[in-house]
Amino acid sequence: MPTSKRLNVAVVGATGMVGNEMLRILAERKFPVEKVRAFASERSIGMKVAFNGDTIVLERLDEASVKGSDVVMFAAGADISLMYGPIAAEAGALVIDKSSAWRMKENVPLVVPEVNPEDIKDNEGIIASPNCTTIPLTMVLEPIRKKVGVERVIVSTYQAASGAGRVLANELADQTKAIAENRRPEVQATTHQLAYNVIPGGWQAQSYGYNEEELKLVNESRKILHDPELKIVATCVRVPVQIGHSESVIIETTEEIEPDDVRTLLGQAPGIVIEDDPMARIYPTPLHVAGHDDVYVGRIRKDLSSKNGIALWIVSDNLRKGAALNAVQIAEQAIELGALGAVKA
Amino acid sequence: MPTSKRLNVAVVGATGMVGNEMLRILAERKFPVEKVRAFASERSIGMKVAFNGDTIVLERLDEASVKGSDVVMFAAGADISLMYGPIAAEAGALVIDKSSAWRMKENVPLVVPEVNPEDIKDNEGIIASPNCTTIPLTMVLEPIRKKVGVERVIVSTYQAASGAGRVLANELADQTKAIAENRRPEVQATTHQLAYNVIPGGWQAQSYGYNEEELKLVNESRKILHDPELKIVATCVRVPVQIGHSESVIIETTEEIEPDDVRTLLGQAPGIVIEDDPMARIYPTPLHVAGHDDVYVGRIRKDLSSKNGIALWIVSDNLRKGAALNAVQIAEQAIELGALGAVKA
Numbered sequence: 149m150p151t152s153k154r155l156n157v158a159v160v161g162a163t164g165m166v167g168n169e170m171l172r173i174l175a176e177r178k179f180p181v182e183k184v185r186a187f188a189s190e191r192s193i194g195m196k197v198a199f200n201g202d203t204i205v206l207e208r209l210d211e212a213s214v215k216g217s218d219v220v221m222f223a224a225g226a227d228i229s230l231m232y233g234p235i236a237a238e239a240g241a242l243v244i245d246k247s248s249a250w251r252m253k254e255n256v257p258l259v260v261p262e263v264n265p266e267d268i269k270d271n272e273g274i275i276a277s278p279n280c281t282t283i284p285l286t287m288v289l290e291p292i293r294k295k296v297g298v299e300r301v302i303v304s305t306y307q308a309a310s311g312a313g314r315v316l317a318n319e320l321a322d323q324t325k326a327i328a329e330n331r332r333p334e335v336q337a338t339t340h341q342l343a344y345n346v347i348p349g350g351w352q353a354q355s356y357g358y359n360e361e362e363l364k365l366v367n368e369s370r371k372i373l374h375d376p377e378l379k380i381v382a383t384c385v386r387v388p389v390q391i392g393h394s395e396s397v398i399i400e401t402t403e404e405i406e407p408d409d410v411r412t413l414l415g416q417a418p419g420i421v422i423e424d425d426p427m428a429r430i431y432p433t434p435l436h437v438a439g440h441d442d443v444y445v446g447r448i449r450k451d452l453s454s455k456n457g458i459a460l461w462i463v464s465d466n467l468r469k470g471a472a473l474n475a476v477q478i479a480e481q482a483i484e485l486g487a488l489g490a491v492k493a
Numbered sequence: 494m495p496t497s498k499r500l501n502v503a504v505v506g507a508t509g510m511v512g513n514e515m516l517r518i519l520a521e522r523k524f525p526v527e528k529v530r531a532f533a534s535e536r537s538i539g540m541k542v543a544f545n546g547d548t549i550v551l552e553r554l555d556e557a558s559v560k561g562s563d564v565v566m567f568a569a570g571a572d573i574s575l576m577y578g579p580i581a582a583e584a585g586a587l588v589i590d591k592s593s594a595w596r597m598k599e600n601v602p603l604v605v606p607e608v609n610p611e612d613i614k615d616n617e618g619i620i621a622s623p624n625c626t627t628i629p630l631t632m633v634l635e636p637i638r639k640k641v642g643v644e645r646v647i648v649s650t651y652q653a654a655s656g657a658g659r660v661l662a663n664e665l666a667d668q669t670k671a672i673a674e675n676r677r678p679e680v681q682a683t684t685h686q687l688a689y690n691v692i693p694g695g696w697q698a699q700s701y702g703y704n705e706e707e708l709k710l711v712n713e714s715r716k717i718l719h720d721p722e723l724k725i726v727a728t729c730v731r732v733p734v735q736i737g738h739s740e741s742v743i744i745e746t747t748e749e750i751e752p753d754d755v756r757t758l759l760g761q762a763p764g765i766v767i768e769d770d771p772m773a774r775i776y777p778t779p780l781h782v783a784g785h786d787d788v789y790v791g792r793i794r795k796d797l798s799s800k801n802g803i804a805l806w807i808v809s810d811n812l813r814k815g816a817a818l819n820a821v822q823i824a825e826q827a828i829e830l831g832a833l834g835a836v837k838a
Contacts, residue, residue: 300798304649304741306691306730324689328673338774344669345780346651346732346739348792348806353771357752357794357804366797379798383741383806385651387691388733394691396649396728396741407702426698429683435690447693449702452711453645453724459702461693461728 154182155488157479158217158241160209160232161224162186162197165314166246169472170221175200179476180483185217189224215239218488219479222247223472237273242488244275244475248360251276251368258371261477262418263290268478268487275478279361280470281305281384281393282368284443284462289373289399291417292410292458297402299456300379303365306387306394308434309342311466312350316342317390324388338386347386359384392434393466401456407448410458414445419469424448432463440465441473499527500833502824503562503586505554505577506569507531507542510659511591514817515566520545524821525828530562534569560584563833564824567592568817582618587833589620589820593705596621596713603716606822607763608635613823613832620823624706625815626650626729626738627713629788629807634718634744636762637755637803642747644801645724648710651732651739653779654687656811657695661687662735669733683731692731704729737779738811746801752793755803759790764814769793777808785810786818 157174161167167186174181186197187209196203207213209232214220220236222229226249233243233250250256257267258276263286268275278286281303289298309320316337323333323343333341340347351361358366361384370378387394405413415422423432424446432444443464451457464470482488502519506512512531519526531542532554541548552558554577559565565581567574571594578588578595595601602612603621608631613620623631626648634643654665661682668678668688678686685692696706706729715723732739750758760767768777769791777789788809796802809815827833 302647302743302796302798304728306651306732324669325673328670340774340778341780344733344735345778346734347778348739348741348776349771349774356797357771357792358797359771381743381796381798381802381804383649383792383804385739385741387651388689389691390689394693394730396693396730398647398726426694426702426704429685429694431693433685433690433692435686447702447728451647451726452701452703453647453726457726459726459728 154180155218156183156185156216157181158185158187158214158220160187160220160222160228162206163188163192164223165310165317165467166471167223168197169467170223170475171197171199173468173472173476177476177480179479187213211235217241219244221475221479223475233274241273242271242275242479242482243273244277244478246277246471246475248279248364250274251278252371258368259478260286260372260474261481262287264372264374265481265485268482268485271487275482277471277475277478278368278372279364280311280466281307281365281395282372283470283474284464285365285395285397286369286372287417287419287443288397288414288445288460288462289369291413292399292401292405293373295413296405298378298399299402300400301369302398303380303382304396305382305384306389307384308387308389308391308393308466310391311393312337320388320390342386343388345388348383350386351384389434391438391465391467392463393470394432394434395462397460397462398451399458399460400454401458404456405458407450407458410448410460419443420445422446431461434463437463438465441468443469499525500563501528501561502526503530503532503559503565505532505565505567505573507551508533508537509568510655510662510812511816512568513542514812515568515820516542516544518813518817518821522821522825524824532558556580562586564589566820566824568820578619587616587620587824587827588618589622589823591622591816591820593624593709595619596623597716603713604823605631605717605819606826607632609717609719610826610830613827613830616832620827622816622820622823623713623717624709625656625811626652626710626740627717628815628819629809630710630740630742631714631717632762632764632788633742633759633790633805633807634714636758637744637746637750638718640758641750643723643744644747645745646714647743648725648727649741650727650729651734652729653732653734653736653738653811655736656738657682665733665735687731688733690733693728695731696729734779736783736810736812737808738815739777739779740807742805742807743796744803744805745799746803749801750803752795752803755793755805764788765790767791776806779808782808783810786813788814
């Protein structure tokens with residue numbers, strides 16, 4: 149973007165796993181930064197984080213310091229986004245929020261750049277980035293929806309520890325070490341030990357027996373796909389993986405589609421890589437997908453239990469495409485669409 | 494069973510994880526044994542295994558030694574069952590086979606004692622015990638089927654390493670140790686590292702993009718439930734857990750049923766324990782279910798995406814109810830039904 153002005157970017161929650169990844173991705177993708185500011189919680193203020201071979205001193209977030217940037221990316225808790233997002237937006241910044249705070253608000257676009265980039269234009273200063281399991285799912289659903297229509301979606305997830313932040317990721321590592329040393333693993337972050345276990349919950353319980361995470365997948369997918377009636381059901385499960393969320397998905401389509409056509413369709417879709425040769429034991433696994441930007445899809449086959457069903461398996465890096473990368477891509481897309489006012493020189 | 498004669502029991506594959514568990518369960522449940530013989534592969538012959546506070550010398554399996562028992566329980570490979578099962582049966586034994594060799598043969602009952610005990614009567618000397626994920630699933634489906642009918646079942650599994658035997662269980666432990674010690678985990682048993690990973694395959698690839706394990710769940714469930722048209726689709730996934738298979742299940746019923754009624758129905762069903770209070774973070778996990786005989790069910794809720802759908806989560810010990818325990822229970826049930834000829838004094 150040679151004609152663009154360079155931007156002042158702020159990252160809130162810069163010491164967290166997602167915030168840290170945001171800084172790395174901004175540098176990797178040569179996002180046109182003039183200056184980057186990094187905000188963190190009280191105990192980290194004055195310490196430094198790395199950015200593009202340099203260091204940035206962590207600052208205190210307050211009503212004054214949140215102002216003055218062109219883009220403010222929030223990767224802290226929902227309460228922080230609720231409190232400081234509007235202040236930053238009112239001061240002229242484009243706020244891109246990774247928390248759940250603003251996702252379902254009517255005047256806040258919820259954006260996956262490969263799926264609904266145009267929604268960015270409707271922003272009133274705040275754009276929300278969806279939950280880590282929603283992003284890859286909608287990227288797979290959208291091309292299928294366009295081609296043959298989607299009637300119903302059934303999802304079971306296999307979610308990594310890092311989705312719950314550094315505390316659970318560290319706890320999994322500690323528990324793993326304890327097991328290897330024949331010590332009793334300590335359980336603090338969750339009620340159940342995660343190492344050598346799978347946990348069908350841990351998120352805040354909500355209505356109808358569903359938890360917060362499952363309802364996010366339902367409601368956010370409907371909003372992103374502009375299909376408020378989409379039938380979708382989810383079971384969210386935590387697995388002892390450090391990075392990389394997997395999803396076992398059945399998609400019931402309006403018109404029939406063959407697995408080969410799904411393979412071609414998704415293979416041509418932006419940001420999706422097909423890895424699908426079970427005979428050769430080739431399918432996506434979180435361990436080898438971690439660190440990559442794309443969403444990986446495999447095990448594409450007919451659902452033999454329904455008329456127009458397709459079964460498939462999705463894996464993506466929950467810290468990158470599931471979080472930090474998507475937020476940075478929203479900012480890039482906003483520049484592209486001229487929605488980031490300051491950018492036009 | 495005070496009037497019963499005591500039985501000569503043989504366990505084939507006694508050093509394997511399932512065979513080992515069979516010996517333990519026979520003792521635990523005070524199965525009426527006269528004598529127990531244990532068979533193992535060449536390299537273990539002459540070594541000893543524990544049984545009920547005593548030891549048994551491991552013997553070589555051949556056409557002579559397989560004869561002369563009242564019950565022969567096979568927990569070795571399918572090839573061993575195919576070769577020696579008929580010889581044992583012809584010599585008058587009741588063969589109970591844990592391998593996949595005989596499960597789908599027409600004249601071989603495939604039995605879960607809580608579901609289809611009467612099928613035992615149709616045996617011609619061989620009774621098959623189903624696959625580890627099939628047993629708990631059919632135990633949950635049968636009471637629901639009887640009450641409101643079952644139209645369609647959608648399953649995603651979370652299967653423990655021990656389901657693939659001691660080799661993978663040991664490899665998971667070795668990989669876990671390597672991770673804890675910052676060494677590169679070695680991968681031998683499967684193409685993909687299992688520790689810190691989930692693998693959507695590893696079973697032999699079969700038709701329509703499905704693998705052997707997924708088709709077992711489909712075909713065996715249909716046979717056990719006597720419903721050859723049952724619509725069922727499965728995605729089988731290996732997770733880094735040592736013992737305990739979990740299943741995320743959607744059941745579409747013919748008539749509507751409320752989650753509370755499912756809870757009551759399954760709570761009264763034999764061999765099922767309900768653990769279902771997500772608000773208090775109570776749900777079955779493989780780590781705490783391992784070592785228990787019952788099938789644990791939780792996360793029971795309406796599937797909000799279908800008219801008559803119920804979503805739930807099943808966990809059971811794949812070595813016990815998923816394998817060894819079910820086989821021993823088949824033998825017990827055969828005694829009960831008078832199908833074990835020798836038992837009547």
